Amino acid sequence: MSNKIKYIAFFIILISSIGFIGCKSNEGIIDSTDKVKPISEKGPIFSYSEISTDIKSKMLGSSMPENEPISFDNLSYLKLTYYGFDEKSHVGEMIVNKDVAAEVVEIFKELYDAKYPIEKIKLIDEYNASDELSMKDNNSSSFCYRTIAGTDVVSNHGKGVAIDINPLFNPHVNTSTNKVSPDTAYDYANRNTVLKGMIVKGDACYNAFIKRGWSWGGNWKNPDYQHFEKINN
Numbered sequence: 001m002s003n004k005i006k007y008i009a010f011f012i013i014l015i016s017s018i019g020f021i022g023c024k025s026n027e028g029i030i031d032s033t034d035k036v037k038p039i040s041e042k043g044p045i046f047s048y049s050e051i052s053t054d055i056k057s058k059m060l061g062s063s064m065p066e067n068e069p070i071s072f073d074n075l076s077y078l079k080l081t082y083y084g085f086d087e088k089s090h091v092g093e094m095i096v097n098k099d100v101a102a103e104v105v106e107i108f109k110e111l112y113d114a115k116y117p118i119e120k121i122k123l124i125d126e127y128n129a130s131d132e133l134s135m136k137d138n139n140s141s142s143f144c145y146r147t148i149a150g151t152d153v154v155s156n157h158g159k160g161v162a163i164d165i166n167p168l169f170n171p172h173v174n175t176s177t178n179k180v181s182p183d184t185a186y187d188y189a190n191r192n193t194v195l196k197g198m199i200v201k202g203d204a205c206y207n208a209f210i211k212r213g214w215s216w217g218g219n220w221k222n223p224d225y226q227h228f229e230k231i232n233n
């Protein structure tokens with residue numbers, strides 16, 4: 001074997017061993033990340049309870065007006081594990097009407113088991129109770145006290161019996177004016193291409209709500225693809 005060939009052979013061995021070490025260390029990183037799984041070690045959380053003093057003070061003057069037009073006693077605080085867009089488990093918080101609390105927990109457990117992607121579930125108070133900001137951030141939420149525009153009628157979100165899921169990707173579309181809400185969601189008003197987190201008839205999200213008697217805003221004349229509600233509780 002000439003010296004030149006020996007050098008080439010040496011470099012081939014050197015390069016492949018570096019590659020091998022690289023792979024090994026990558027696997028090591030994946031292994032160690034797998035070990036850091038606080039949620040799966042404890043198990044996913046699906047709970048509902050009375051609203052704590054801390055959460056009440058966060059809500060007052062925000063999602064709950066100061067005069068408390070609906071009693072905190074009629075609402076429940078939920079902790080829900082969800083399957084994120086990053087394919088990891090996260091725990092979110094939601095306020096819903098007490099009458100639907102157990103059912104909503106069941107729905108979110110079903111969505112988690114089906115690995116249905118949800119981007120985030122935070123209290124709307126994190127957005128100063130601005131539905132627009134919460135929607136733009138693709139935040140799924142339920143309770144926020146409000147009356148239907150121009151009336152004294154409390155909206156279903158104001159009663160905590162309506163839930164919006166991935167609202168940026170599932171906007172409200174006014175078919176007469178072509179206005180899309182949130183106004184950053186025009187790309188998602190077209191429902192022909194189904195992207196991750198978009199709700200379509202017959203998918204796991206649609207089924208989890210519909211089979212429990214909820215109705216879907218996606219069926220309305222002016223579709224509200226993010227919206228599920230349970231009325232006549």
Ligand SMILES: [Zn+2]
Nearest residue numbers: 162163164227
């Ligand atoms: Zn809604």
